[in-house]
Amino acid sequence: MPRPTFAMYWAASCGGCEISLLNVGELILDVDAAFDVVFWPCVADFKYQDVEGYPDGYIDLCLFNGAIRNSENEELAHLLRRKSKTLVAFGSCACEGCAPGLANLTTNAATIRTVYTDSLTTDESRTQAPRPVTQVPEGEIRIPVLYETVRTLDQVVPVDYIIPGCPPEARQIAAVLRAVLTGMPLPPPGGTIIGAGNVALCEECPLAKNVKQITRFYRPYEIVPEPGICLLEQGLVCMGPATRSGCGALCPQVGMRCEGCYGPLDGQDQGARMLAAVASVVAAGGAHLDEHAQAEEIAAVMDTLVDPAGTFYRFSLAHSLLRRARVADNSA
């Protein structure tokens, strides 16, 4: 009997998801033994034509990481959907948009200007912004077209499973792989989240919560948090209340606020939830003040929270309720 086939692909991503898969340790040898790798650009030289040549549904398990940022990403999403029996959105970029999705707060023109024109460089000759089509003596060179709006994998093609995290925790990946390898039944597919918890991160965070109220917010470099005490109550914007559990609260335990990489809980908007959670720890607005003074005091505390949109939606903007910012007249 032929071995089941495996593929892993990176769209708009950083490569961390591939590393996290290798982090499962020696289990990767079992994966290698059990599966026939048929496409995995990060570790083996396959061409897109190879995949095109496979019959539909040929790939048994395809882990897809990365957001849909350009025309190549989209093409591969469609191709791999067609060729895969089980397509998994693997990691925050594929699930929620993650860091690439933050481009949705601005325009491509602004992004390109920042990267190619305004940024300091030691090589002044390198100011040519990417062009989809370039004429060279040998002919025409085409590169993928950058999209205005970054999308998640499930906004482009139907996805069977979603494994969140930036990157997903090795322990969680291992649990899923073990289930696949031993033929244990997975939950029914259809955008189903696996390899994560289903309560808020705060519930698995061991730090003590005293429902303290705060009078200003701190950026991580401004404060050395007291150990053992909830970071949000110390003025750090810890995303625990609006983030899905599953990582074991890795960051808060070492004094680093959760930035929200496991994404929102089912049916929630991570940014909106975090906004509500943050508002409830703000102490300002004492009843002794008049309406106006109360509002001013609250506004002064909120002003210490730099970049609310980028903070609350660091990982989930592309999948959020508003999804992207309105910039002049968006052409989508």
Next chain:
Amino acid sequence: MENEFQPIIVGFLCNWCSYRAADLAGTARIRYAPTMRPIRVMCTARVEPEFVLKALREGADGVLIAGCHPGECHYVEGNIKALRRFILLKAMLRQFGVEDERVQLVWAAASEGKQLAEAVDRMTEQLRALGPLRWRQRVLGEQPVARHAREVEVGGD
């Protein structure tokens, strides 16, 4: 005036004061812009930021949250909680390119039908000046959602 843009305002009104204010405005036959779609909530603190974002995405041109004056909340300080969220929400919406006038918080006691009506009129004028929001269509590039059959025929804005 038939072709004048009629904004859609989703109004979240507190059961104990502003909803009654709206009621009073009706029974007192105060004339004001018919632009608000009232939704009764038990307290302004019940208005999750998600409700506001959803309203804007689903076609509202603005959202009005109306509750009891500070110190008069039925649940002691639900309205202050709403105020805290509102101030942060506005800062965040600004980053999304949503103008301040599109989301407003006003206080209107049960007896203040006139004040509530004025708030709706004022907001209607401000939204008219800003023009339609149409998030799905203009921002997300999705198919237009017809608000009035006529609008689609004449091509919207």
